[in-house]
Amino acid sequence: MKAALGWLLRGGVLGIFAFLIFGPLANLVLWAVAIQWYFPHKLPLTYGLRYWGEVFKPTSDAFVSLGTSILIAAITVLVCLVLAIPAGYALGRRLLPGRGLILLIILLPQAFPSVAIYLNIARLFYMVGLNGTITGVVLVHAVHGLVIAVWIAAAAFAAVDVELELAARNMGASALRTALTVTLPLAAPGLMAAAIFVFLESLDEFTGTYFVGVPDITTLPLMMFTASLAGNYQIAAITALILLVPSIAFMLLIERFLNTEMLAKVG
Amino acid sequence: MPERRPFSLLLVAPALAMVLALFVYPLGYSLVSAFTARDGEPTLDNFSKTFDLYGADIVFTVLIVVVSTALTGMFAAAIGGYLVLAAHPIAATLLKWLYRWPLFIPFIVAAQCMRTFLAKNGMLNNTLDTLGLVDAAGLSGLLDWRGIIVTFVWKETPFVALLVSGAMAALDRAGIEAARNLGAGGLRVLVEILLPQVAGVMTAGLILAFVTMLSVLSVPIMISGGSPTMITVDMAFRVNSYSDYGVANALGVVSYVIAGLAAWVYMRRNVAGEGAQ
Numbered sequence: 001m002k003a004a005l006g007w008l009l010r011g012g013v014l015g016i017f018a019f020l021i022f023g024p025l026a027n028l029v030l031w032a033v034a035i036q037w038y039f040p041h042k043l044p045l046t047y048g049l050r051y052w053g054e055v056f057k058p059t060s061d062a063f064v065s066l067g068t069s070i071l072i073a074a075i076t077v078l079v080c081l082v083l084a085i086p087a088g089y090a091l092g093r094r095l096l097p098g099r100g101l102i103l104l105i106i107l108l109p110q111a112f113p114s115v116a117i118y119l120n121i122a123r124l125f126y127m128v129g130l131n132g133t134i135t136g137v138v139l140v141h142a143v144h145g146l147v148i149a150v151w152i153a154a155a156a157f158a159a160v161d162v163e164l165e166l167a168a169r170n171m172g173a174s175a176l177r178t179a180l181t182v183t184l185p186l187a188a189p190g191l192m193a194a195a196i197f198v199f200l201e202s203l204d205e206f207t208g209t210y211f212v213g214v215p216d217i218t219t220l221p222l223m224m225f226t227a228s229l230a231g232n233y234q235i236a237a238i239t240a241l242i243l244l245v246p247s248i249a250f251m252l253l254i255e256r257f258l259n260t261e262m263l264a265k266v267g
Numbered sequence: 268m269p270e271r272r273p274f275s276l277l278l279v280a281p282a283l284a285m286v287l288a289l290f291v292y293p294l295g296y297s298l299v300s301a302f303t304a305r306d307g308e309p310t311l312d313n314f315s316k317t318f319d320l321y322g323a324d325i326v327f328t329v330l331i332v333v334v335s336t337a338l339t340g341m342f343a344a345a346i347g348g349y350l351v352l353a354a355h356p357i358a359a360t361l362l363k364w365l366y367r368w369p370l371f372i373p374f375i376v377a378a379q380c381m382r383t384f385l386a387k388n389g390m391l392n393n394t395l396d397t398l399g400l401v402d403a404a405g406l407s408g409l410l411d412w413r414g415i416i417v418t419f420v421w422k423e424t425p426f427v428a429l430l431v432s433g434a435m436a437a438l439d440r441a442g443i444e445a446a447r448n449l450g451a452g453g454l455r456v457l458v459e460i461l462l463p464q465v466a467g468v469m470t471a472g473l474i475l476a477f478v479t480m481l482s483v484l485s486v487p488i489m490i491s492g493g494s495p496t497m498i499t500v501d502m503a504f505r506v507n508s509y510s511d512y513g514v515a516n517a518l519g520v521v522s523y524v525i526a527g528l529a530a531w532v533y534m535r536r537n538v539a540g541e542g543a544q
Contacts, residue, residue: 010358014365019394021368024380024421027390031383040404042393083285086278095275102279109290113481113526115499116519119506120293120300143289146282204373207484210503221375221485228379228489237383240376247371 025244031237051234055242062239065223072134072219073202076141080149080198081191083142088153089183093162103154110147115207122211132216140208145198152197156190157183193254200250204243301516313517320501320514325521327495331412332480332525335419340473342424347432347465348457352443370425378489381418385409385490414490415497419480427472434465470533477529481522498522 031037034044035051055062090096091103109117121140122131130136160183168178184191206221213222220243228236304310318325346366353359369377384390387408395401409417438461446456462469487497498518505515 010355014358014361017362018365020421021365023390023394024377024384025368027384028376028380030390039388042388042397083282087282090275090278093275096279097276102283105291106282106286109286110475111478111526111530112290112294113478113499113519113522115482115484115502116297116516116522117290117293119502119512119515119519120297121289122506123512124293124296139289143285146285150282200371204375206373206375207482207499210484211506221373224375224379225485225489228382233383236379240379243373243376247373247376251367251371 028237028240031233032241034234051238055235055238061218061223062220062235062242065218065220066242068134068217069203069220072137072141072217073199075134075138076145076202077195077198079138079142080145081195083146084149084153084194085184085191087150089157091150092154092157092159094158106150107147109144114144118208118211121208122214125212131212132214134217136212137209137217137219140212141202141205144205144208145201148197148201149194152190152194153187156187156194159190160186196250200246203246297516297519300512301520303513305513313513314520316514317517317521321498321518323495324498324501325518327412328481328497328499328522329525331415331419331497332477335416335423335480336473336477338416338420339423339427339476340469342420343427343431343469343472344457344462346424346428347435348453348461350432351435351438351461352453352456366428367425369422370429372422374422374483375485375489377418377422378486381414381421382410382489385414385417411491411493412495415487418486418490419483423476423479427469427476430468430472431465434468435461438464474529474533478526481526 030044032051033047033049035046035048037044054060057063087106091099096102118140125131125136130139164186165178165182168182169175173181204221205219206225209217209219209222210225213219218226220239224236224239224243227233227239301313302309302311304312346362350359350363353362372380385408386392387406387410389408392401392406392408396406408414442460443456446460451459482499484499484503487500488503498521502515502518502522505511505518
């Protein structure tokens with residue numbers, strides 16, 4: 001009897017918890033498949049995928065902004081990796097004088113409230129004509145992505161055994177050849193994780209794009225924001241679901257890596 | 268390999284240059300701009316104007332962020348504690364699977380979810396009404412300061428809970444078992460044994476959550492359009508409607524100070540902790 005009561009209590013609390021986690025998402029899904037839904041009806045009056053057709057029309061704003069978002073995220077990943085691989089190597093191998101200070105400067109963007117930074121970047125970009133350009137938005141995303149990219153890359157290179165590099169050098173491989181055939185492949189999984197993180201961050205970024213992208217660059221989050229404020233809840237919900245796909249996929253993918261040991265290494 | 272040092276500096280130089288140009292320089296620019304009048308003279312007018320116009324919003328912002336951080340910490344502690352202490356592996360597994368979902372959901376998507384979920388005719392009110400717990404006709408929805416707090420806590424709890432439960436799982440179980448054998452209940456073990464040992468991780472996670480909440484623009488706009496609102500919204504408004512960078516940057520400085528105070532609390536804690544050891 002007591003055990004049954006205990007399970008009832010646990011079930012109740014877990015049920016409420018599950019409702020609070022999934023309720024908001026379920027409401028979003030409902031809006032994505034609703035055609036007509038207004039107060040005081042608790043559920044949509046008519047269901048259908050009509051708005052999906054509108055979103056996925058090749059000429060639609062959503063489709064164009066999806067393309068812009070992916071393009072920006074891909075270039076941001078490239079920029080971040082090009083900058084983070086050498087920096088992560090030097091930091092991970094502890095080769096540097098003033099390593100702590102350099103790490104601190106690179107981590108700074110994460111430690112400050114960013115809105116005031118972005119509005120000043122926008123003001124500076126306006127003077128040099130970078131406002132409203134892909135380049136401008138990529139630069140803003142990259143400086144933010146760099147924090148996580150350098151951090152993970154440093155951890156990845158720190159985990160590569162120096163003995164293996166020395167062995168390659170002893171057998172006559174040049175420094176470049178050693179880097180390309182020994183060090184980089186061994187650090188590749190970590191660098192891949194960094195790339196995925198940066199890609200997702202760029203895809204989801206709102207505030208920086210809001211200030212720097214205007215008036216010409218509309219990424220998916222900006223388009224969702226505009227649709228939502230205009231009361232186009234179906235369009236906003238469908239766009240939000242598109243943004244959710246990579247995030248959820250990533251979460252399920254790294255489920256097994258997202259454990260204490262990995263976090264301990266990064267810290 | 269000290270002989271490679273100059274070369275190593277070259278390796279970090281591009282990344283460092285990027286952060287200096289696109290973060291440190293704009294940061295300095297915002298500080299200078301906050302103390303400069305439109306004619307270029309140094310002034311404190313921006314700040315007096317900021318406190319006149321947005322004093323209430325500053326208080327509102329601090330309250331929201333502090334309450335959200337406190338609630339996030341409480342939920343993270345409860346989740347972490349349950350995962351470590353739970354006698355029922357099935358319940359613990361379910362909880363572990365459940366709590367991580369919002370972790371990778373973008374803020375803007377969370378805001379859109381909550382904009383519908385917490386509305387007058389949203390799923391929360393409708394469900395409570397269907398269960399007969401409330402009368403939805405008399406409810407107004409939670410799309411105001413409460414909605415902002417709910418969204419922040421929903422979004423930030425998984426992150427802090429992940430850090431805290433990881434740290435708790437790594438603790439020596441002997442202390443927990445000893446306390447249990449002496450008759451301490453689960454709550455008492457959590458508060459007196461577990462939490463003091465993971466306080467460092469907990470504070471670090473909460474500070475990151477705190478700064479993140481101070482940086483989010485989409486949530487306050489989408490959840491609560493009215494006044495008072497958070498200072499991130501005021502900054503955007505000042506720039507977009509008046510091109511008033513002076514007041515916008517003064518608000519920015521206020522947000523740095525709020526974040527700085529939080530970091531100071533963290534540092535002081537750390538120093539105190541080291542002194543005790």
